[in-house]
Amino acid sequence: MLLACLLFLFPEGQFDVGAPASGVEVVLLPAVMAQGAQLDIPAPEISKKPETVAVEQSAPSIPESVEHPVAQQSSQPQASEPVTVEAPRTELELASSGAVAEPGPAVQQTVAEADYATTQAQEEERNHAVRQRLEHFKHYPASARRRGIEGAVDVSFRLNAQGIAEDMQLVSGSGYSILDDAALTTVRRAEPFPVQGGSYRFRLLFTRS
Secondary structure (H helix, E strand, O other): OHHHHHHHHOOOOOOOOOOOOOOEEEEEEOOOOOOOOOOOOOOOOOOOOOOOOOOOOOOOOOOOOOOOOOOOOOOOOOOOOOOOOOOOOOHHHHHHHOOOOOOOHHHHHHHHHHHHHHHHHHHHHHHHHHHHHHHHHOOOOHHHHHOOOOEEEEEEEEEOOOOOEEEEEEEEOOOOHHHHHHHHHHHHHOOOOOOOOOEEEEEEEEOOO
């Protein structure tokens, strides 16, 4: 009589969302990142020096009968003109004059690497938050556990600005509809996610423990 009352109050598929089920492991799989998330790091430009080829030139023959006039040197020394050397300008002077040098390839590559590292850190933080949410709402159907049904289900989805899963797909099923439905239901029960945007793919492993 008590068992009949419990089945009436908690039919198949309903469970306490506050108590994570044992025997279900949530594994993160590679998914397509949001458009614009990855940054291309430009390769540094390498300037190639032109190869010099030595060419042997024969000296012009001078007839012996031709006499070379010798230029007469002036007895009075010529005064040398003063040479003006411009001192290097400071960064403040360059900035005030508007002549600011553009960053070279090495500086641009360093900035791109920093942006890429920041993007990777944000992506890992979002994946961790989504995984923790699925861990809290995972469920192993009691009937499947009693019958010894085990398997792995791959689910992919995309989150919108409200943290709701869109374009949810069953990428790889377990061969048992009860486990496939439990994986899809886990994603729906976890809504809304504390993350906005991005594409995700997870594997739910159902194993009796």
